[in-house]
Amino acid sequence: MSFWQEDIKIGNIYVPRFIGGPLDGITDAPFRQLVRGFSTRELLYTEMRHVRSILTPMGGHLALKFEQMERPLSFQVSASSDDCIEAACEKIVAAGVDIIDLNVGCPAKNVISSCCGSALMAHPDQLEKILKKFRSCLDIPFTVKIRAGFKEKNALDIAKLVQDCGADAIAIHPRLQTQKFAGLPDYEIAAQVKKALQIPVIFSGNVVNFKTAQLTYDRTGVDGFLIGRGIWAKPWKLLEMAENAAGREYHVSQAMLLQVALKHLQLMIDHYGPKGLYCFRKHLPFYIKGHPSASAMRSKLVVSTSQEEIVQGLIEFLG
Ligand SMILES: Cc1cc2nc3c(=O)[nH]c(=O)nc-3n(C[C@H](O)[C@H](O)[C@H](O)COP(=O)(O)O)c2cc1C
Structure with missing residues (x-):
């Protein structure tokens, strides 16, 4: 070993x-x-x-x-x-x-x-x-x-x-x-x-x-x-x-990234209640970082007060 x-x-x-x-x-x-x-x-x-x-x-x-x-x-x-x-x-x-x-x-x-x-x-x-x-x-x-x-x-x-x-x-x-x-x-x-x-x-x-x-x-x-x-x-x-x-490669697909971001949002809401939506805002920019239209999407989603809107935005953006 x-x-x-x-x-x-x-x-x-x-x-x-x-x-x-x-x-x-x-x-x-x-x-x-x-x-x-x-x-x-x-x-x-x-x-x-x-x-x-x-x-x-x-x-x-x-x-x-x-x-x-x-x-x-x-x-x-x-x-x-x-x-x-x-x-x-x-x-x-x-x-x-x-x-x-x-x-x-x-x-x-x-x-x-x-x-x-x-x-x-x-x-x-x-x-x-x-x-x-x-x-x-x-x-x-x-x-x-x-x-x-x-x-x-x-x-x-x-x-x-x-x-x-x-x-x-x-x-x-x-x-x-x-x-x-x-x-x-x-x-x-x-x-x-x-x-x-x-x-x-x-x-x-x-x-x-x-x-x-x-x-x-x-x-x-x-x-x-x-x-x-x-x-x-x-x-x-x-x-x-x-x-x-262990000598193996590891890659994260775009589909996996989307799944992770959506799960994170849901876990935050389960843990903190409705406040979880606001707590998730600090993580959001990191999930969309590097994408050509990240800046526009970030501006839109970090002010959103609707879970549905954030979910839809992430699906549109990362899906
Ligand atoms: C936003 C942020 C929060 C942190 N909070 C803690 C903390 O609660 N307890 C702690 O021991 N270190 C904390 N740290 C220090 C990190 O655990 C780590 O020692 C430091 O960031 C250097 O390691 P890194 O280059 O891997 O980030 C924090 C660092 C950052 C950037």
């Missing part, structure tokens, strides 16, 4: 090396269900939610609303202190997820202003308290997603701390908070983290196909690959990568 066909072991769970990463506003339950139409065993992440929001009736209800078919599922949380962690973990574990992941990488202003996400990389003592709290109240696997650093690169020290506090795997998106999602990822720092740690190291950043996964592996030797933007509006991406890794 080649490297690419082997699973990685996170705690007691075995999953393929290609993983569906967390994208807030994108990788929600409908999208994950769409991915499951192609890939049944791959690990998928939820969007990030603050531990406190899990304890509110509305926030908790929505965030924990998922189907069993979405598993194996890693539920991603953020936290700035050890408050609420125990109660939130209890609720999340009871909902039946497979892994809890702590976000120590988000660069967004509103997140770092409350010392969550990547800001924690600049506060290792606080991070240590939080990590220990999670580990002490979780029997299921616990993982952490970090950056290269906050303003300065300290991923190696933070990664060791994460491992020492008992995490089962670590994901690294090797850019600083200041770089957000742009610029080349720092492959060297990811390679150093991989070399220093015994737990699986998963790489996040610019892996969009099997070729980029191979390049990333050659530069870092990491164990797994988190696909972020590369999976957006391409729920077949993990299957495509697995097929390519």
Whole structure:
């Protein structure tokens, strides 16, 4: 069996090396269900939610609303202190997820202003308290997603701390908070983290196909690959990568693209109710991208308030 066909072991769970990463506003339950139409065993992440929001009736209800078919599922949380962690973990574990992941990488202003996400990389003592709290109240696997650093690169020290506090795997998106999602990822720092740690190291950043996964592996030797933007509006991406890794080609026909877009719209409405129509608008441009009259169609469909009109438009356009 080649490297690419082997699973990685996170705690007691075995999953393929290609993983569906967390994208807030994108990788929600409908999208994950769409991915499951192609890939049944791959690990998928939820969007990030603050531990406190899990304890509110509305926030908790929505965030924990998922189907069993979405598993194996890693539920991603953020936290700035050890408050609420125990109660939130209890609720999340009871909902039946497979892994809890702590976000120590988000660069967004509103997140770092409350010392969550990547800001924690600049506060290792606080991070240590939080990590220990999670580990002490979780029997299921616990993982952490970090950056290269906050303003300065300290991923190696933070990664060791994460491992020492008992995490089962670590994901690294090797850019600083200041770089957000742009610029080349720092492959060297990811390679150093991989070399220093015994737990699986998963790489996040610019892996969009099997070729980029191979390049990333050659530069870092990491164990797994988190696909972020590369999976957006391409729920077949993990299957495509697995097929390519096995030496097979994978193509998506126009008919398949139409089927996927229509199913996505329906899943959004099933999950969110009528609001799902509006939520689907952000995905629509990606499905019609590249078509000669995409611009005209996008202008028409993204303001539509009728499911029927959007369905007809997609059929006309992609059919
Ligand atoms: C729109 C958007 C939303 C994101 N939301 C999350 C999130 O909720 N949690 C997280 O850990 N990372 C989040 N990320 C970061 C991605 O998971 C990933 O680390 C980053 O985009 C680099 O990988 P990529 O080049 O494969 O996209 C987000 C990125 C984008 C572009």
